[in-house]
Amino acid sequence: MALFPIISNFQYDFVLQLVAVDTENTMDEIAAAAAHHSVGRRVKPQPDKIIRVRQQGAKDFFPRQAKLAETNIKPMESLEFIFCEA
Amino acid sequence: MxxxxxxxxxxxxxxxxxxxxxxxxxxxxxxxxxxxxxxxGPALQILIKNGHKEKAQNLVDVAIARTWRLFCLLTGTAMDYATPLEHRKQSFKEFMQEWIVNQFERSLLDLGLDLPWYWDQMIHEFDYQHHAYQMGIWFWRPTLWFNVAAGVTPDCRDWLEEKYPGWNDTFGQAWDVIIDNLVNGRMEKTYPETLPIVCNMSQIPICAIPGKGWNVKDYPLDYQGRTYHFNSEIDRWVFQQDPLRYRDHMTLVDRFLAGKILPPDLMGALQYMNLAPGEIGDDAHGYKWVDEYRRKPEAKAA
Structure with missing residues (x-):
């Protein structure tokens, strides 16, 4: 358990934002934390979709249940949060 | 400028x-x-005459890049959003093309210099960067010491769409969400709960196009064990021209992460900036412009 800052680059939003998560969080939990600062504020909700996480420039998403500590994500790395089909 | x-x-x-x-x-x-x-002008002429064209070019390229950011933030938002519609004579983009691009191109070439390597990219930014800054200063209005005019009434949006075709499909989409929250009384959703990531060169949030033209990107740089974040290749390039000058500076976000801002939340950041309740920025027109959307909800789909 350790606080871990990441940079959220949320699809359809206009700005990068600081989001505090935890090393024990799963990618779905991290996506929810990032969505809190974008969806419903400047990004229209898409309730029929899920939000997947990937590193900037990467093609593949992290597994949804992967814990942050199990990945190679570095503190203050820019992560892309993308709407995907459920 | x-x-x-x-x-x-x-x-x-x-x-x-x-x-x-x-x-x-x-x-x-x-x-x-x-x-x-x-x-x-004369200083550059002397440098070039004495065989230092490369140095002169570098000074000019760095200066224009850094000035462009501030000009974009201050003048871009002032011309296309804060100026009442009836007083607007030309858009910021038109102004930049006529008064900056044309004149600077002539001046630089007359001096015997080249155009900065990023010239085309800078011109491309005329289409979007100040729109992003406008959304930033309005949304993060509590972090300012003045009230920000939104400048997005239905009529303003028609003007923006005419001057910047595609505005409604990009910035307009994000404003739609904000306006929907204002119309329906969800004020808490119109305020930020975190900090934007600030460019290690300009100190302005890293931002670009939302909505259908989404192109927001971090331009990171690892330098001597620290990762820096930039708004564009241009900002990153400026840093690389003189890293010793810039490397030790900490942005507000860097200070936040270093534990210098307590409590570590937006309120702590406001206290750090010495902005007390009553001093912090809000909507310049007390949200009266939102009434136009209440009267005709179809207007937002303009």
């Missing part, structure tokens, strides 16, 4: 308000600034 606007505008406003002392003071400062600005 920025000299005439604040100084002449301030002097004029002060005179109109009857404060002739302040008006004279500001006018005097302006003439001094003008003289400083006049030094640029």
């Amino acid at each position: 920025s000299n005439p606007q604040p100084f002449l505008g301030l002097a004029s406003d002060a005179a109109e308000a009857g404060d002739f002392t302040f008006s004279s003071l500001v006018s005097s400062i302006q003439t001094d600034e003008s003289r400083h600005a006049q030094i640029g």
Whole structure:
């Protein structure tokens, strides 16, 4: 358990934002934390979709249940949060 | 580039308000600034004449890049959003094309310099960067010490769409969400709960196009064990020209992460900036413009 800052680059939003998560969080939990600062504020909700996480420039998403500590994500790395089909 | 606007505008406003002392003071400062600005051309000529064209080019490229960011933030938002619609003579993009691009191109080529390597990219930014900054200063209005005009009434949006085709499909989409929250009384959703990531060069949030044209991107740089974040290749390039000058500076976000801002939340950041309740920025028109959307909800789909 350790606080871990990441940079959220949320699809359809206009700005990068600081989001505090935890090393024990799963990618779905991290996506929810990032969505809190974008969806419903400047990004229209898409309730029929899920939000997947990937590193900037990467093609593949992290597994949804992967814990942050199990990945190679570095503190203050820019992560892309993308709407995907459920 | 920025000299005439604040100084002449301030002097004029002060005179109109009857404060002739302040008006004279500001006018005097302006003439001094003008003289400083006049030094640029001859200084560059001397550098070039003495075989230092590369140095002259580098100085110009760095200066224009850094000035562009501030000009974009201050003048771009002022011209296309804060200026009442009936007083707008041209868009910021049109102004930049006519008064900056054309004149600077001529001046630089006359001096024997090349255009900065990023010239085309900078011109491309005329289409979107100041729109992103406008959304930033309005949404993060509690972090400012003045009230921000939204400038997105239905009529304003028609004007923006005419001047910047595609505005409604990009920035308009994000404003739609904000306006929907304002119309339906969800004020808490119109305020930020975290900090934007700030560019390690410009100190302005890293932002670009939302909605259908989404192109937001971080331009990171690992340098001596620290990762820096930039708004564009241009900002990153400026840093690389003189890293010793810039490397130790900490942005507000860096200070936040270093534990210098307590409590570590937006309220702590406001306290750090010495912004008390009552001083922090809000909507410049007290959200009265939202009434137009309440009256005709279909307007937002303009």
